[in-house]
Amino acid sequence: MARSAAAADVFNAIAEPPRRAIIDLLARKGVLTVGAIVAALGLPQPSVSKHLGVLREVGLVAVERQGQHRLYRLRPEELKTMHDWLIAYEHLWTHQLDRVKQRAERLQRESEGRRPTRYL
Amino acid sequence: MARSAAAADVFNAIAEPPRRAIIDLLARKGVLTVGAIVAALGLPQPSVSKHLGVLREVGLVAVERQGQHRLYRLRPEELKTMHDWLIAYEHLWTHQLDRVKQRAERLQRESEGRRPTRYL
DNA sequence: TTGACATATGCCGATATCGGCATATATTTA
DNA sequence: TAAATATATGCCGATATCGGCATATGTCAA
Secondary structure, X not given: OOOOOOOOOHHHHOOOHHHHHHHXXXXXXXXXXXXXXXXXXXXOHHXXXXXXXXXXXXXXXEEEEEOOEEEEEEOHHHHHHHHHHHHHHHHHXXXXXHHHHHHHHHHHHHHOOOOOOOOO | OOOOOOOOOHHHHOOOHHHHHHHHHHHHHOEEEHHHHXXXXXXXXXXXXXXXXXXXXXXXEEEEEEOOEEEEEEOHHXXXXXXXXXXXXXXXXXXXXXXXXXXXXHHHHHHOOOOOOOOO
């Protein structure tokens, strides 16, 4: 067993650098052909096709056939999934009181139920 | 070869569900002992220790020894790394014109060189 | 010092994934 | 129809990682 549940989710999909490279590229260029991606990244075509396959499975990209080409585009909604996960922790690093804050939080929990100051 | 560069980076570290569970837990509780994490997640202790090891390697958590215990705390700065990566794409999903926008972008590219409308 | 407790580490088998190569499939052009 | 182009797929060996179990290491208490 390698990854517990295979690369069947967004987190695993973006764990691979070539895949992030493809995402970056699509984000910048918009809609691209497999050949264009191959040319841009300098990776072997089968490799690119496979990575696109993974990204497709998790919904990070969508394909549209156009003749003998395949037009790939990014589906940012799926990236939002990850962003949503991270957002929950954003407040932990935004106000950089770090140590001080960490300790404050703990003391807080230990004493009463006053909620931490939120900066929305 | 499994992952191209091993789990030596944050992206790989969070690809594993048990690891995200630990992160979630630490984010909520603040500072925790290995035993506390084991109890909270119901995972075998060696497993938790190993996952903590990975998180430690990539800097997502920090340890502090206290007697026979080990106090683990989250290091949100490293989560910020991921957030920074995602932020670059945020504009792609924030204004939800989705399909309409995607298609517009493509048509735009296909016709002339007018740059896509940016909402900064 | 001995034993209990907390945590880390080493070894194991199973397996998923990667990268590379060859090839199949589909589509356009001649 | 045949060649050429674009993309996907299948097979391969190598290997990293996971989960489980046993055990080593370190620390506190009696």
